[in-house]
Amino acid sequence: MNILLVHCRYRIAGGEDEVAAGDRRLLEKMGHTVHTLYRSNEELDGMGAIGRLRSTLGYVYSASAGKEYVKLIRERSIDAVWVHNTLWMIGGAIYEAAAECGVPVIQTVHNYRMLCPCGTMYRNGKICRECLYKGLHKAIMHRCYRGSGILSLVLTLAMMRQRRSGIYRDMRFVCLTDLQKKMLLEADIGIRDDRVYIKHNHCETPMRWIPYDERKNCFVYAGRLAENKGIRELLEAWRRLEKEVYINRPENCPQLVICGDGELADYVAGYIRKNELNYVNYVGKIQRDRLAGILSEARALIYPTKWLEGQPMAIVEAYSVGTPVIASDLGNAGAMVDEGRTGKHIAPxxxxxxxxxxxxxxxxxxxxxxxxxxxxxxxYSTDSAVKAIEAILEGLPAKRQGVNRS
Structure with a gap:
């Protein structure tokens, strides 16, 4: 099967980028021919004000981009379009291009952008469901996307266009968890239950499991350094451990290794310096194989998230090397932990x-x-992911006569 894999990379690489790359490798190993439509939001950095404005508005719909996508799909005889992320540089035109060519679309649902313009259902330090229950206009009122009314408006318009076009009726959706599937169907936006699949994220890093009693006295945080990830709370917890709990027996204080990058990177480094934390090691963004090695030696991964999450790759990777997870008892991260058996829950x-x-x-x-x-x-293994992909592709309809929906 000829598959067009569509993904717009984020400025700061994260789990979605890794999952898209992993899916491509699996599809190719399964014998499919994978063509790619890759863009990156770093492209916006090299544009002037007019270029950025055109790209932003083009996220709602771009006729010129639509023509390019139609040409790509037809020239390469694409049988299915598999979409991961379209924000900002690809946009909604890819869905309508596929429909015009009569090619089925698979959408992997990494976050909550189909329900919430911001994509996180998180606002002012807490879970927010206003767009889900009171209408998308709430995102514009609250300037939910990066505090910008204009960007929030653009994202809202894009969601409204896609819902009203009816394209969801013909698409297949790949949710990472049961919670995501439940929320999509409850939103009543034209998605059919029999066209929603569950495919867990998977890990391709097999390593020898280190016996638990041979591991180092250390814990690991791996992920984006952002406010909704609970990184501030994690640092304060470790300050209390080092400066209060273990003040008279510092040799017993466990090490915290922080892996990742993000908007709070400077805050993390500054907090460690200001509080003279000797048992916190900030290593920054690292390669996946090195992270797997660090996780394999740790007592647990700590994931103190404050939002619902998709399906964190850090948790998947921890389990792949036999490392327990201490995660917030909230949303998908909490659901991935079996209390007392594969980890512990943090009280949100x-x-x-x-x-x-x-x-x-x-x-x-x-x-x-x-x-x-x-x-x-x-x-969360490769074998499980292959079985899920096989079921998804087997359920696709054949290419049909193209329909122009412009």
Whole structure:
């Protein structure tokens, strides 16, 4: 099958970029021919004000981009278009181009952008469902996307155009979790239950599992350094551990290794310096194989997120090397942890205190059940992903006579 994989990379690489790349490798290993439509939001940095404005408005719809996509699909005899992310440089024209060519579309649902213009359903430090229950105009009122009324308006218009066009009726959707599927269907935006699939993120980094009693006295955070990831709370928890809990026995204080990049990178480095934290090591953005090595030696991954999440690759990677996860008891991250067997839950309403209690408790090691951990690793394995992809592709309709929906 000739598949066009569509993805717009973010300025700061994250889990979605990794999943898109992993899906491409799997599809090719399965014998499919994968063509790519890749763009990057870094392209915006080299544009002038007019160029950025044109690209931003083009996210809603661009006739010129639509013609290019139609040409690409027809010239390469594409059988299916598999979309990951279209924000900002690809836009909604790809869906209408595929419809015009009679080619089925698969959309991987990484976040909540089909329900919330911001994509996170998170505002002012808490989960927000106003767009879901009160209307998309709430995003414009609150300037949800990066505090910009204009950008929030553009994203809202794009969502409204796609919903009103009826393209969702013919698309297949790949959700990462049951929670995502439930929310999509409850939104009543024209998506059919029998066209929504579950395909978990997967990890391709097989490593030898280090016995838990041979691991270092360290914990790992891996992910974007952003406010909604709970990084501020994590740092404050470690300050309390180092400066209060273990003040008289510093040799027992566990190490925290922070891996990642993002808008709070300077804050993280500055906080460590200001508070003279000797047991926090900020290593920045690192390669996946190095991260796997660090995770394999750790007592647990800590994931103190404050939003619903998609399906964090950091958690998938931790399970792949047999490392338990300490995650917020919230949304998809919380659902990935079996309390007391594959990790522990952080109380979302007292994140700092909960983290301190978990880390210093004597039973933190008791959350390790190897049988349960092996089942988690299998759930997020390459073999499981291949089976899910096979089911998705088998359920696709054949190419049909193109329909011009412009």
């Amino acid at each position: 309403d007292d994140m700092i205190g909960s983290l301190v209690d978990i880390i210093q408790s004597a039973d933190v090691c008791s959350c390790y059940d190897e049988t349960a951990m092996r089942k988690k690793a299998e759930l």
